[in-house]
Amino acid sequence: MDFDAIVVGSGISGGWVAKELCERGLKTLVLERGRDVQHRVDYLDFAPPWELPHRGLVPETEKAQHYAIQSTSHAFNSASSQWFVRDSEHPYSTPMDRPFSWIRGYQLGGRSITWGRQTYRMSDFDFKANRLDGHGIDWPIRYEDIQPWYDRVERFAGISGSNEGLEQLPDGQFLPPLALNCVELAFKQKTEADHPTRRVTVARCAHLTEPTPEHIALGRGPCQLRNVCERGCGYGGYFSSLSATLPAARKTGNLTVITDAIVERLDYDHAKQRVSGVRVIDAKTRQGRSYQARVVFVCASTLGTAQILLASRSEHFPTGLANRSDAVGRYLMDHVMGLGATGTHPGFLDRYYYGRRPAGFYLPRYVNLTERGNADFVRGFGFQGHSYRSSWGRGVSEPGVGAELKQRLRYPGRWEMTLIGFGEMLPRPDNRVTLGERTDRWGIPLLHIDCTHGENERRIAERGSRDAAAMLAAAGFENITSNGPIRPPGDAVHEMGTARMGLDPATSVLNRYNQAHDVSNLFITDGSCMTSTGTVNPSLTYMALSARAAHHAADLLGSGEI
Numbered sequence: 001m002d003f004d005a006i007v008v009g010s011g012i013s014g015g016w017v018a019k020e021l022c023e024r025g026l027k028t029l030v031l032e033r034g035r036d037v038q039h040r041v042d043y044l045d046f047a048p049p050w051e052l053p054h055r056g057l058v059p060e061t062e063k064a065q066h067y068a069i070q071s072t073s074h075a076f077n078s079a080s081s082q083w084f085v086r087d088s089e090h091p092y093s094t095p096m097d098r099p100f101s102w103i104r105g106y107q108l109g110g111r112s113i114t115w116g117r118q119t120y121r122m123s124d125f126d127f128k129a130n131r132l133d134g135h136g137i138d139w140p141i142r143y144e145d146i147q148p149w150y151d152r153v154e155r156f157a158g159i160s161g162s163n164e165g166l167e168q169l170p171d172g173q174f175l176p177p178l179a180l181n182c183v184e185l186a187f188k189q190k191t192e193a194d195h196p197t198r199r200v201t202v203a204r205c206a207h208l209t210e211p212t213p214e215h216i217a218l219g220r221g222p223c224q225l226r227n228v229c230e231r232g233c234g235y236g237g238y239f240s241s242l243s244a245t246l247p248a249a250r251k252t253g254n255l256t257v258i259t260d261a262i263v264e265r266l267d268y269d270h271a272k273q274r275v276s277g278v279r280v281i282d283a284k285t286r287q288g289r290s291y292q293a294r295v296v297f298v299c300a301s302t303l304g305t306a307q308i309l310l311a312s313r314s315e316h317f318p319t320g321l322a323n324r325s326d327a328v329g330r331y332l333m334d335h336v337m338g339l340g341a342t343g344t345h346p347g348f349l350d351r352y353y354y355g356r357r358p359a360g361f362y363l364p365r366y367v368n369l370t371e372r373g374n375a376d377f378v379r380g381f382g383f384q385g386h387s388y389r390s391s392w393g394r395g396v397s398e399p400g401v402g403a404e405l406k407q408r409l410r411y412p413g414r415w416e417m418t419l420i421g422f423g424e425m426l427p428r429p430d431n432r433v434t435l436g437e438r439t440d441r442w443g444i445p446l447l448h449i450d451c452t453h454g455e456n457e458r459r460i461a462e463r464g465s466r467d468a469a470a471m472l473a474a475a476g477f478e479n480i481t482s483n484g485p486i487r488p489p490g491d492a493v494h495e496m497g498t499a500r501m502g503l504d505p506a507t508s509v510l511n512r513y514n515q516a517h518d519v520s521n522l523f524i525t526d527g528s529c530m531t532s533t534g535t536v537n538p539s540l541t542y543m544a545l546s547a548r549a550a551h552h553a554a555d556l557l558g559s560g561e562i
């Protein structure tokens with residue numbers, strides 16, 4: 001064996017697995033398909049606007065040439081575009097009438113550099129939902145199984161937030177919260193007074209408002225509230241693989257990282273029922289090689305992992321590795337986007353705020369929390385929101401020159417508020433990825449993604465937009481516009497579900513510890529393991545499941561069971 005463990009992918013889930021395995025004393029190899037990134041050195045976070053290419057904007061011609069229309073997000077600008085995969089260089093296909101946005105980051109650290117850092121725990125409303133309403137299979141775990149691991153990852157990552165005592169949004173191990181501004185506080189008071197089941201709380205986010213000695217020992221410092229996070233943060237003010245998990249893993253002396261190493265497939269030894277090798281293509285030289293380890297974790301992100309499993313066909317797994325259930329590549333989900341609303345407030349004109357803030361507020365799910373439900377759909381949605389005083393009637397971020405622009409800039413603008421909804425998407429077998437006929441420049445089959453929203457998602461989106469508009473109107477907002485219509489899946493960048501966990505090997509790929517039912521030394525802990533989406537941003541759950549699975553694998557290795 002070359003190593004005790006191999007981890008494929010260095011993003012949020014791979015970083016966590018590497019840290020935990022290294023700290024358990026296992027010699028661990030991380031294989032990353034993208035380039036090496038030096039924390040601090042390779043970021044543009046200290047560049048002033050006038051030093052950025054195109055003053056921070058990405059030219060329309062560049063977008064048109066390299067990025068699918070949907071594949072650009074609020075975090076995409078000329079200082080962060082280096083972290084977004086160009087679709088022109090890494091294509092995939094979809095049916096013409098069913099677009100899917102596959103937003104990727106192929107580099108050391110993956111999308112932990114660009115993520116929005118919103119971090120919420122799933123609750124038993126989520127872990128029990130499939131069993132109760134019959135959509136999808138039952139999760140093999142409950143909140144109590146994952147709760148200590150949420151505690152562990154929150155403490156290490158550093159999550160700021162406020163405890164609220166809500167069953168649908170469990171409390172956590174939080175650093176001091178950020179503050180709500182005056183308009184957000186007024187919205188909170190009005191909404192909670194009108195609707196006793198709705199709560200507006202400060203966003204929970206992976207920012208160090210007050211670093212602990214553990215954070216400082218890793219070279220991380222307090223968040224400076226600069227709001228240039230998507231460029232990468234030299235202070236280590238927010239959690240990423242580069243600021244936190246990989247440095248911790250390196251400290252143990254047990255970590256080896258190889259970048260530009262595209263995992264093409266896993267080899268399977270049927271006699272031992274184990275992965276016997278990880279085949280890699282060098283991204284630069286295109287030469288192939290193979291690595292062996294006692295245990296293999298695939299954390300290449302939901303679709304990247306599906307691609308590797310589907311490509312790992314063998315005599316005993318003709319449709320893809322660990323795919324006896326035929327669930328690999330199926331049940332693809334994302335959160336429903338295109339619900340919510342925006343409005344402007346005529347008041348509070350004598351109030352302002354100082355500085356910036358990397359997150360606003362959260363309004364957790366409030367529908368269908370009773371046994372009988374109270375909506376014409378199952379599951380629910382939550383809102384992220386913030387209020388700010390800038391663009392409405394003001395020249396900030398608007399094109400323009402000369403006296404007219406200067407005049408507009410003098411006016412502080414009205415208060416504006418946005419509620420961005422995230423709805424639950426149901427697991428369906430027909431929402432799936434398969435390998436296409438075409439191959440990429442390394443000879444690896446391209447993914448074909450066929451995924452679409454159904455009637456339940458449409459109803460969630462309609463209700464979410466309606467409720468958001470009504471709450472804004474009740475709180476005195478005007479000029480209210482809906483965020484609808486529903487967006488194609490992929491837009492939330494929360495893709496998940498293509499190698500789901502479950503109790504029954506006939507219907508699921510992974511057991512309750514993220515170990516493949518069919519292959520004892522194979523673990524998968526990225527979003528592909530998710531059995532349902534819940535309504536909250538998922539990455540904190542990937543972190544907790546990753547840490548939990550890594551310790552389980554270390555235990556099994558220790559006892560000689562794998």
Ligand SMILES: Cc1cc2nc3c(=O)[nH]c(=O)nc-3n(C[C@H](O)[C@H](O)[C@H](O)COP(=O)(O)OP(=O)(O)OC[C@H]3O[C@@H](n4cnc5c(N)ncnc54)[C@H](O)[C@@H]3O)c2cc1C
Nearest residue numbers: 009011012013033106110111116117118263304526537539
């Ligand atoms: C703009 C934006 C905002 C977001 N906001 C939030 C948020 O607020 N909260 C939240 O919870 N989530 C958010 N997300 C989603 C979050 O980034 C993902 O859920 C998370 O990064 C997934 O972790 P992962 O480890 O599965 O994948 P990634 O972080 O994508 O890492 C996967 C890694 O695997 C590598 N890889 C892929 N294929 C191979 C291969 N064949 N061989 C070797 N390596 C491979 C990739 O290069 C990458 O480094 C956001 C994402 C984006 C882009």
Ligand code: SF4
Nearest residue numbers: 223224226227233237
């Ligand atoms: S807001 Fe905080 S985390 Fe984001 S770039 Fe600034 S210092 Fe870093």
